[in-house]
Amino acid sequence: xxxxxxTNADIREAEQNAAPIARPVPFRGGGFVYKPVxxxxxxxxxxxxxxxxxxxxxxxxxxxxLPAPSEAWTAFMNLVHSGLLWKHLGASLQRLVIGxxxxxxxxxxxxxxxxxxxxxxxxxQPLVSALFPVPKIALLPLxxxxxxxxxxxxxxxxxxxxxxxxxxxxxxGVDNVDRTLIRMGQxxxxxxxxxxxxxxxxGAMPAILSGFRISISIAIVLLVAAEMxxxxxxxxxxxxxxxxxxxxxxxxxxxxxxxxxxxxxxWLIGLAEKYFLRWRT
Amino acid sequence: MDLKLDQVSHHYGATNVxxxxxxxxxxxxxxxxxxxxxxxxxxxxxFIGGLERPSSGQILQIGEPPAASLNPLTYIFxxxxxxxxxxxxxxxxxxxxxxxxPKAEQRAIVExxxxxxxxxxxxxxxxxxxxxxxxQRVAIARALSVRPAVMLMDEPLSALDSQTxxxxxxxxxxxxxxxxxxxxxxxxxxxxxxxxxHRIVVLSRRPGRIREIVEIDMPLAExxxxxxxxxxxxxxxxxxxxxxxxxxxxxxxDV
Ligand SMILES: Nc1ncnc2c1ncn2[C@@H]1O[C@H](COP(=O)(O)OP(=O)(O)OP(=O)(O)O)[C@@H](O)[C@H]1O
Ligand SMILES: [Mg+2]
Numbered sequence: 001x002x003x004x005x006x007t008n009a010d011i012r013e014a015e016q017n018a019a020p021i022a023r024p025v026p027f028r029g030g031g032f033v034y035k036p037v038x039x040x041x042x043x044x045x046x047x048x049x050x051x052x053x054x055x056x057x058x059x060x061x062x063x064x065x066l067p068a069p070s071e072a073w074t075a076f077m078n079l080v081h082s083g084l085l086w087k088h089l090g091a092s093l094q095r096l097v098i099g100x101x102x103x104x105x106x107x108x109x110x111x112x113x114x115x116x117x118x119x120x121x122x123x124x125q126p127l128v129s130a131l132f133p134v135p136k137i138a139l140l141p142l143x144x145x146x147x148x149x150x151x152x153x154x155x156x157x158x159x160x161x162x163x164x165x166x167x168x169x170x171x172x173g174v175d176n177v178d179r180t181l182i183r184m185g186q187x188x189x190x191x192x193x194x195x196x197x198x199x200x201x202x203g204a205m206p207a208i209l210s211g212f213r214i215s216i217s218i219a220i221v222l223l224v225a226a227e228m229x230x231x232x233x234x235x236x237x238x239x240x241x242x243x244x245x246x247x248x249x250x251x252x253x254x255x256x257x258x259x260x261x262x263x264x265x266x267w268l269i270g271l272a273e274k275y276f277l278r279w280r281t
Numbered sequence: 282m283d284l285k286l287d288q289v290s291h292h293y294g295a296t297n298v299x300x301x302x303x304x305x306x307x308x309x310x311x312x313x314x315x316x317x318x319x320x321x322x323x324x325x326x327x328f329i330g331g332l333e334r335p336s337s338g339q340i341l342q343i344g345e346p347p348a349a350s351l352n353p354l355t356y357i358f359x360x361x362x363x364x365x366x367x368x369x370x371x372x373x374x375x376x377x378x379x380x381x382x383p384k385a386e387q388r389a390i391v392e393x394x395x396x397x398x399x400x401x402x403x404x405x406x407x408x409x410x411x412x413x414x415x416x417q418r419v420a421i422a423r424a425l426s427v428r429p430a431v432m433l434m435d436e437p438l439s440a441l442d443s444q445t446x447x448x449x450x451x452x453x454x455x456x457x458x459x460x461x462x463x464x465x466x467x468x469x470x471x472x473x474x475x476x477x478x479h480r481i482v483v484l485s486r487r488p489g490r491i492r493e494i495v496e497i498d499m500p501l502a503e504x505x506x507x508x509x510x511x512x513x514x515x516x517x518x519x520x521x522x523x524x525x526x527x528x529x530x531x532x533x534x535d536v
Binding site: 180185188194280281 | 332352354355356358360365367375379407409423427
């Protein structure tokens with residue numbers, strides 16, 4: 001007994017004498033996880049604009065090629081003071097809101113129908129695949145004949161443009177709802193409408209909301225395109241006018257308005273996601 | 282209310298899954314179903330719950346379910362099947378909302394089942410905040426809320442670690458001792474079967490046939506302290522299973 005303890009102690013002592021250097025194991029984890037760095041986004045904008053302004057001031061960027069940001073800002077302020085900003089922006093926002101809301105609402109309804117009814121799926125899925133890739137702006141002349149040169153055709157362009165991506169994101173959302181949850185609903189004798197309302201739609205919500213991000217960008221692109229083809233007011237009309245006068249400072253101001261619009265909408269959708277998907281991990 | 286399975290057979294396409302299963306589940310009895318993987322236990326349970334129909338044979342309810350029962354045949358799923366967007370409370374009330382109960386009564390039922398499953402403090406929690414054991418408790422509370430005549434449990438403890446499983450098994454035994462319920466309990470775990478089953482139905486490999494029905498008449502509440510006496514039964518079950526499990530294993534490898 002004592003012998004073994006002796007030997008054990010000996011071994012331990014020997015180990016200590018050999019005394020290999022103790023050091024922490026090298027860390028190899030980390031990375032591959034998204035951690036928001038709040039200032040990074042704004043910083044990229046600020047640095048880019050600063051370089052641009054600096055380049056213009058030193059004459060490195062010719063004003064003919066690209067006006068300085070400060071000039072675009074002046075053009076923007078002129079727009080504000082003349083009161084035209086609200087006219088342009090108001091017209092654009094109205095088209096955007098009506099077209100996008102109607103397009104996504106109809107898209108969700110059609111997507112749910114395709115997701116829930118085999119007949120609707122077999123009947124409509126090929127149609128959606130056939131019409132989704134058609135550039136809706138190519139149909140604008142037709143829309144002008146059908147819905148009139150004024151608001152109708154522009155709203156219709158946006159509506160059709162947002163309808164198809166919403167249909168697709170909605171029915172793939174429905175397809176991805178956990179089948180055991182639906183089985184569970186049936187096993188408790190829930191009615192069909194309850195299952196759809198309380199299980200299917202909330203389950204498809206993440207996909208529907210990420211569809212919104214895509215459809216809203218498509219809506220803005222189509223809005224500007226439609227306004228360029230024929231509109232008195234609207235951000236697209238303003239940009240077109242600036243372009244035809246070679247007023248590049250106004251053109252840049254107009255494009256910046258669109259970018260800011262895109263940023264604000266992305267932020268709003270982010271808020272909606274936070275609210276509707278707060279149950280997610 | 283009793284249940285009677287009358288010569289139930291089933292095939293999916295060319296594969297025979299179940300073959301001539303006849304069995305009676307009596308009121309206040311827990312019947313455990315064991316058998317090798319793929320022998321059709323879950324399928325049989327879906328038939329009993331009316332979620333699917335067998336190719337031949339039928340499942341009969343004998344006698345009326347108690348008048349108070351809102352959903353006589355009620356499931357408890359292996360993966361809990363909780364709605365992640367509803368709180369614990371909301372998940373329980375989901376089962377009640379289609380039954381046109383007065384609001385106050387509905388709230389009283391929810392409170393009552395949460396208390397009985399020791400979940401009152403977690404009423405407002407979301408499933409993602411709960412451990413596996415807690416989630417299964419919520420599923421049990423939800424099942425109790427509709428006052429089932431028969432509970433259909435498909436490996437309800439399989440997704441849990443062994444300590445939690447032990448705790449939940451105790452809970453189920455307590456529950457049964459206080460207010461006896463009827464259950465068909467599918468499991469892979471022989472220890473669970475001998476702790477909870479009044480009768481244990483051993484199925485053969487696919488196509489599932491009844492190989493033997495083992496009765497255990499020791500009261501559920503005493504089993505925890507008399508595990509060694511149950512060991513004989515458990516060994517016997519294992520002997521029955523071993524052969525089938527081995528053959529089933531090899532069958533899968535051949536495919
Ligand atoms: N909907 C289905 N369509 C076709 N085959 C199915 C279907 N459901 C189950 N099966 C097959 O029926 C057999 C029995 O399945 P079941 O899920 O009932 O087995 P189980 O005994 O519950 O197995 P486990 O112990 O692995 O849960 C399996 O071979 C399975 O592949
Ligand atoms: Mg199974």
